[in-house]
Amino acid sequence: xxxxxxVADDVGDDxxxxxxxxxxxxxxxxxxxxxxxxxxxxxxxTRASCTVAAVGRxxxxxxxxxxxxxxxxxxxxxxxxxxxxxxxGELAVELATEVGVDExxxxxxERSIVRWDGERGAKALARWRSTAREAGKQSRRARxxxxxxxxxxxxxxxxxxxAEASYVLHEAATAPLALQAVPTQGTVLLVVxxxxxxxxxxxxxxxxxxxxxxxxxxxxxxxxxxxxxxxAVVSAGTSRWR
Numbered sequence: 001x002x003x004x005x006x007v008a009d010d011v012g013d014d015x016x017x018x019x020x021x022x023x024x025x026x027x028x029x030x031x032x033x034x035x036x037x038x039x040x041x042x043x044x045x046t047r048a049s050c051t052v053a054a055v056g057r058x059x060x061x062x063x064x065x066x067x068x069x070x071x072x073x074x075x076x077x078x079x080x081x082x083x084x085x086x087x088x089g090e091l092a093v094e095l096a097t098e099v100g101v102d103e104x105x106x107x108x109x110e111r112s113i114v115r116w117d118g119e120r121g122a123k124a125l126a127r128w129r130s131t132a133r134e135a136g137k138q139s140r141r142a143r144x145x146x147x148x149x150x151x152x153x154x155x156x157x158x159x160x161x162x163a164e165a166s167y168v169l170h171e172a173a174t175a176p177l178a179l180q181a182v183p184t185q186g187t188v189l190l191v192v193x194x195x196x197x198x199x200x201x202x203x204x205x206x207x208x209x210x211x212x213x214x215x216x217x218x219x220x221x222x223x224x225x226x227x228x229x230x231x232a233v234v235s236a237g238t239s240r241w242r
Contacts, residue, residue, distance in 0.1 A: 074184065082193045088222065093135070097135035111199060129147045156206065165182060166206070167189070167212050
């Protein structure tokens with residue numbers, strides 16, 4: 001059975017102390033015991049394999065046995081995820097993190113029902129970032145995806161221009177993503193629209209910037225699952241999953 005994974009900001013010393021919510025989770029929920037093997041990651045690529053040295057009410061002290069660095073995957077996969085109503089955006093982040101995306105860019109698409117304005121937007125962004133952290137931990141990743149500030153369509157077009165390859169998921173597209181010659185290095189950008197899909201104007205702007213409109217298959221996926229499915233196709237076709 002794999003060792004449980006916890007998160008700490010600093011895993012560079014020979015001893016790591018889990019405290020706060022993470023310490024309480026380790027001590028009272030997972031009920032780790034002295035001598036048990038656990039992993040601690042910092043979300044930035046470092047994994048420390050440890051043994052439990054001491055357990056308190058809300059803290060756990062760990063002795064580091066070895067430390068490794070998870071390499072940056074190639075190509076980098078960036079998901080541009082349109083804002084979605086309810087918890088569908090957070091679900092999209094969760095699934096994409098589990099599949100292994102390296103970055104999530106929230107997108108204020110034309111048909112996005114919700115808007116991230118002011119305090120509401122800050123709270124929504126914080127939930128996406130928390131979701132990425134928890135999903136990264138659950139999927140045993142040492143390097144968690146970065147969740148950026150929300151971007152406009154014009155700003156997404158700039159990201160398209162800077163990427164080695166960009167693909168816009170569009171139900172009317174005829175080119176399958178699975179047959180694209182995805183680059184093996186650099187950045188691959190995947191653009192997923194909201195529940196109502198991307199508009200023709202958005203497709204035109206993004207393809208003019210260099211993106212390719214593609215489809216995943218014969219069925220239409222929800223905005224919450226399309227990004228993870230697309231990332232899986234890209235990962236299976238490159239060295240990310242080989």
